[in-house]
Amino acid sequence: MSDLFGIAILIFFGALFAMSEISIAASRKIKLRVMADEGDDKAAAVLRLQEQPGSFFAMIQIALNAIAILGGIIGEQTLTPYTSELVALVYSGPMAEQISFLLSFLAITSLFILFADLLPKRIAMIMPEVVAAKVVGLMNVITYALTPLVMLFNSITNLVLRIFKMPMVREDVVTTEDIVAMMDAGAEHGSLQQQEYQLLGNVFELEGRTLPTAMTTRDAIVYFDIKDDSETISAKILEHPHNNFLVCDGQLDRVVGSVESKQILRQLLKGESAHLKDSMLQTELFYLPETLTLSEALNEFKSAMQPFAIVVNEYAMVVGLVTLKDLMSSFMGDLVTIHGEEQIVQRDANSWLVDGVTPIVDLMKLLDIDVFPNDNQYETLAGFLIYTMKRLPKRTDYVIHDGYKFEAIDVDGIRVEQLLVTRLSEPTAATIETNEGS
Template sequence: MSDLLAISILIFFGALFAMSEISIAAARKIKLRVMVDEGSKNAETVLALQEQPGRFFAMIQIALNAIAILGGIIGEQALAPYTSELVTVFYSGPSLEQISFLLSFFIITSLFILFADLLPKRIAMTMPEAVAIRVVNLMNMVTLGLTPFVLMFNGLSNLVLRIFKFPTEREEIVTTEDIVAVMEAGAQDGTLQQQEYHLIGSVFELDSLTLPSVMTTRETIISFDLSDDSTVISAAIQAQPHNQFLICDGSLDKLKGYVESKDILRQLLNGENVQLSEEIIKKDILYLPDTLTLSEALNAFKSANQTFAVVVNEYALVVGLVTIKDLISSFMGDLVSYNYEEQIIQRDADSWLVAGNTPVIDVIKQLNINYFPDMDQYETIAGFLIYVMKRIPKRTDSFIHDGFKFEAIDVEGVRVEQLLITRILDKTAQNTVDEISS
């Protein structure tokens, strides 16, 4: 009877060490750090143990192997009488002892596999952090008690790892891909809402998109010339009620500053003619190069405390204008509502009208197109057409890419105003981007 009690105790301790091993190894650092912020000292101890796991795992292996060996020795002695009686019911020949031994071995092994290994590890995997913070202090005490053996085996394992040039410690670096994978899993499980998923995903794109993908292009900027009279300025403000207007001298490349609409309205309400005088023209324009990423532009806005910036190219020519609202809408998407003309209009299940200045990244999201080649060479869908065709497209010019037909349907001068994108159902279509490029 004492042998059966000893087996039960060994199974209990085997389960404890197995749970400890899996839970401390599988405990997620992000959750542990949250628990530390909430005041959990044990979570801090688990984090420290994960940073230097060598001694802990050496102790676990010593304990588990010792328990397994003792379990085999005691188990055979404890179960042999019972298995012999059981076997004699069916067989009493010369192989009785061997059969009883094999049956005892099978039973004791099954008990250890089920109750000292499989079940404890499955429990620990389902809630690793909760288990880890409960066993970590006990495991540290056992490690301290087995210090001579731990130091010996840990030192030998480190020596072998160094000989074969394997790292002795794990470097856990959370990458963007890791975070995206976690978000996808959360979205699939329903713990992360679709809006939240798209919002977080858009934030990661801030470092891959540049200002031309969100700016108002040069030809659509509403500006005033120093020579404009009151009638022209008043009509422009009524037609385009912006907060600020650029002031130039002959062309946008000769900017003199900007004026706020409230200053012009004040003159009109006082019954005066609009005068673009030095008193209302502000000189502190924020200039940003068109090579900046959206993330860098946000930092520039934060430092300059401005609401808009003029985008210039490497030749110091004005190519567009960007506001803080443009940057926010680039990753907030449908979560914010602005009064702007929709750039992608779905005509039916397989065709879309797309404005030429629509960022390529928006087309990818809306139409689920797999890829665009050499995306660092262009920002907009019109730029994609020009890049692929190696010329300014004419009306009705088209090509097929990734199962979609791209057709220019509205071309004004050298500017592609609108495209028709159609999903191709005919799999035998031969015209491709690769053929055009060649």
């Protein structure tokens, strides 16, 4: 009976060490730091142990191997008499002793695998931080008690790692992919609300999207010419009630300043004719290169304290205008209601009308398309069509990609105004086909 009690003790300590090994290795540093910041000293101890894990793992392996050896020795001696009696009930031939030994071996191995290995490791994997916090104190005491052996084996291990030029400790660098994976897991579990999930996703998109995906494009910019008369100025304000207007000298690329519409309205309220005076113009304008990401543009707005920026290309040509509201709309996404014409309108379950200037990233999110070919070469859906066809598309030209048909249905001169995106009835591989319409 004492031997059976000894086996039970060995299984208990085997389970304890196996659980400790897995829980401390699997514990997430982010969660441990949160627990430590809330005053959990045991979580802080786990963090310190993770930073220098060599001694701990050396102790664990010494303990587990010692338990395995003792379990084999004690287990065979303890269980063999019982298995011999069982075998004798059905067989008493020359192989009885070997069969008894085999049965005792299988029994003791099964007990250790199930109760000293699988079950404790499953528990430790399910809640690693909780288990690690409970066992860390005892593990530190045992490590200290086995210091001579631990130092010997740990030194040999470190020497081997240095010989092969391998890192001595684990470096936990949290990447964007790691955070996105945690967001996906949180959304799937329900601990992260849908709005929170969308908002965090939009934050990461700010670094991957450039200004052309959020700006008002060049052909949509409404500006005053320095020579505009009162009737023309009033008509532009009535039709496009913006807060600020660019003032140019003959053409958009010759910007001389900007004016607030309220200054024009002040003239009209006084009974004067609307006209542009030099004293009304704001000549210190805010320029941004089109290559900036939305995140970089937000930082620039923070330091410039300007209501809008003129977006220019490498040839100093004006390609668009962007406001802080445009950037915030990109950040908030579907969480806020933006008044105005929608860029994507769903016709039915399998087709959408899409504006040509719609950013590719928005379409990827909507249609759940993982990748567009060479998407660093263009920003918009019209750009994808032009890049793929290697020419300016004509009406009814289309491209098939990843199970969707992208067809130009409204082309104004060289501008692709609108496309019809259709989900094909039979999903195709991620291949590209083109059709040249008449």
